[in-house]
Amino acid sequence: MASKNLIAKRSKRGRPKTISDEFIRYLFRLKVLFSFGYRQLEGILKCVISEYNLDVNPISYSQICRRVKKLKLNIKPKKTDEELSIAIDSTGLKIKGQGEWRRIKHIEKYRSGWIKVHLAVNDKTGEILVVEITTERKTDASQLLKMMKKLKPFNINQVYADGAYDQTKCREAICAAGAVPLIPPRKNARLKKGKNGELVDSYRNDDILYIWELGAAAWKQDLGYHRRNLSETAMMRLKHFFSERLSSISFKMQKQEVLMRIQILNELNAVKLKVAANQ
Incomplete structure (x- = not known):
């Protein structure tokens, strides 16, 4: 999961992201589930990058917080005709x-x-x-x-x-x-x-x-x-x-x-x- 979804894909506009939105969403999920702080999320990110030897620079806890703020979190209920x-x-x-x-x-x-x-x-x-x-x-x-x-x-x-x-x-x-x-x-x-x-x-x-x-x-x-x-x-x-x-x-x-x-x-x-x- 980490090696495939952590690194962000290249975008045409603006400064390229190093960490994908999907992985930021995963980190935020950990924060909500286990009441982690953003510094702890930064540590988790660094551990994953180190464990998988990924060629990407980690982002700071403050950047993680700003990225979480921009996530599109929508409730998507199961569609039914009942x-x-x-x-x-x-x-x-x-x-x-x-x-x-x-x-x-x-x-x-x-x-x-x-x-x-x-x-x-x-x-x-x-x-x-x-x-x-x-x-x-x-x-x-x-x-x-x-x-x-x-x-x-x-x-x-x-x-x-x-x-x-x-x-x-x-x-x-x-x-x-x-x-x-x-x-x-x-x-x-x-x-x-x-x-x-x-x-x-x-x-x-x-x-x-x-x-x-x-x-x-x-x-x-x-x-x-x-x-x-x-x-x-x-x-x-x-x-x-x-x-x-x-x-x-x-x-x-x-x-x-x-x-x-x-x-x-x-x-x-x-x-x-x-x-x-x-x-």
């Missing part, structure tokens, strides 16, 4: 070293203490299909609209989400994708009526009437709302397998770190499904 049920939710990841008191007192001087990770999860396989990474100030509902656009290539049947997404624009975006929004109305929810006082034909009105008549527990049981817990499971794996904290300082690098974590989780999930299918 009807999918999607669970959507968000969670927060802490940034190392940001005390809550200091952040509140000196809010203009220090970066945000959290970033939000918004996930769309296939409730059948547990695969993370889409991710949006934002600051803590962004609302969940605003990111659902972006995620639904990215989910257009998939054949979506249902979308599970919690009460934070109980907004007209969220429901319209889900319906526009040809899916049924399974979002519990708020406790003080009211029926939506037309100009002449007639009830509007909508999933939300149907949900409100159902809950008024039989209760929220019956609504959740009948519609299989418990499937939304798959998004909670994905978030738990994201935090427990790695950490609830991020080591990166800049927002760009924090996004790269989260994307690499999710890539690794999806790969491990694919292995788990393959093993389960062969048993």
